[in-house]
Amino acid sequence: MAQARIADASDPEAIREAARIIREGGLVAFPTETVYGLGASAENEAAVARIFEAKRRPRIDPLIVHVSDMESARRYGVFPNAALPLMERFWPGPLTLVAGKTSLIPYIVTAGLDTVAVRIPAHPAALALIRAAKTAIAAPSANPFGYVSPTEAEHVAGQLGDTVDFILDGGPSAIGVESTILSFETSGPVVLRAGGTPVEDLQAVLGRTDIQIGSVLRPSVPGQMKRHYSTRTPLEIREISENYNAAAAPRAGKQGERIGLLTLSLMEDASRYAAVEILSPAGDVREAAAGLFRALRRLDALALDRIVARPVSEKGLGLAIMDRLRRCAAGD
Ligand code: TXA
Ligand code: MG
Numbered sequence: 001m002a003q004a005r006i007a008d009a010s011d012p013e014a015i016r017e018a019a020r021i022i023r024e025g026g027l028v029a030f031p032t033e034t035v036y037g038l039g040a041s042a043e044n045e046a047a048v049a050r051i052f053e054a055k056r057r058p059r060i061d062p063l064i065v066h067v068s069d070m071e072s073a074r075r076y077g078v079f080p081n082a083a084l085p086l087m088e089r090f091w092p093g094p095l096t097l098v099a100g101k102t103s104l105i106p107y108i109v110t111a112g113l114d115t116v117a118v119r120i121p122a123h124p125a126a127l128a129l130i131r132a133a134k135t136a137i138a139a140p141s142a143n144p145f146g147y148v149s150p151t152e153a154e155h156v157a158g159q160l161g162d163t164v165d166f167i168l169d170g171g172p173s174a175i176g177v178e179s180t181i182l183s184f185e186t187s188g189p190v191v192l193r194a195g196g197t198p199v200e201d202l203q204a205v206l207g208r209t210d211i212q213i214g215s216v217l218r219p220s221v222p223g224q225m226k227r228h229y230s231t232r233t234p235l236e237i238r239e240i241s242e243n244y245n246a247a248a249a250p251r252a253g254k255q256g257e258r259i260g261l262l263t264l265s266l267m268e269d270a271s272r273y274a275a276v277e278i279l280s281p282a283g284d285v286r287e288a289a290a291g292l293f294r295a296l297r298r299l300d301a302l303a304l305d306r307i308v309a310r311p312v313s314e315k316g317l318g319l320a321i322m323d324r325l326r327r328c329a330a331g332d
Helices: 012-023 045-055 070-076 081-090 124-133 153-160 199-206 285-300 318-329
Strands: 005-008 028-030 037-041 064-066 095-101 115-119 166-169 180-185 188-193 235-237 259-263 275-278 306-309
Touching: 005 012, 012 028, 012 037, 012 124, 012 166, 028 124, 028 153, 037 045, 037 124, 070 095, 070 115, 081 095, 081 180, 081 199, 153 166, 153 285, 180 199, 188 199, 235 318, 259 285, 275 285, 285 306, 285 318, 306 318
Parallel strands: 005 166, 028 166, 064 115, 095 180, 235 306, 259 275, 259 306
Antiparallel strands: 028 037, 095 115, 180 188
């Protein structure tokens, strides 16, 4: 297939064209506030099957359904009462809620589950696309399965450009990590994936501090495969002292080894690294999350021997950053 066309997501004509493609069963990559999505009509089984093929994604890994308003959220999902205050407070936004599936959603979307993951994205182009397509849009992140998610249209064009029909370019994603996924189990709320909505914010609205983090509880949930969001270059998470001392350095690189450094803020002496990515000179985890995947992709393009990532505090978006780094670091 030819390279997909890229169009400016703020152009109403481009939105109309993208919506037409979705209605006709095609694939459109589109911007959201978290990462770029690879979208197809959530009600069209054959179109959704193309998503799995394009990404080489196992069919056991369910997709997120994107809607533009509460009313359509309820057409596709039956939400527990406990979810209502969260929908009011965080939608549109980077929170995905697991609800009971209605018959409008084919089982290919949910990988056979009777539940469906739903969110309203906070990006004007995503909302305009969903409204114009007049259907919910099923969309995983627009990257080959297992690789780092795309936060720019260029990332999508480079990796999936020959398998999608159309790419909407809405500029860099503002949040930069995927949505937080929350499920309501009989035992209480469980975060299935840390993401763009901080767990502290969920706690505040739910008025409870016992929200569980699911990847520990249920390692077998689809999509929680350990190695995910991965660079091709091996990555390790390691704290290194600000005042680098060659003699005392733990596991110093082998002679001639080219190491990339991913760090929140500037190091005093980073001269031994072949490349350095500073996520936020001011040490702000929001800014760090927004640039995380771009930085990983840049380091991964340099054919380094390995990447050393310094840990960040797991507060706010720091939890999602550390989750992605850990998955990236996990061996096959
Ligand atoms: O920010 C995001 O969520 C982005 C943008 C495009 O919206 N989407 C995204 O989709 O990250 P994806 O496919 O990369 O991740 C979807 C994950 C699955 O891997 C699975 O863990 C979870 O959502 N999921 C989907 N449906 C589920 C269900 N019914 N029950 C439990 N988990 C589910
Ligand atoms: Mg993904």
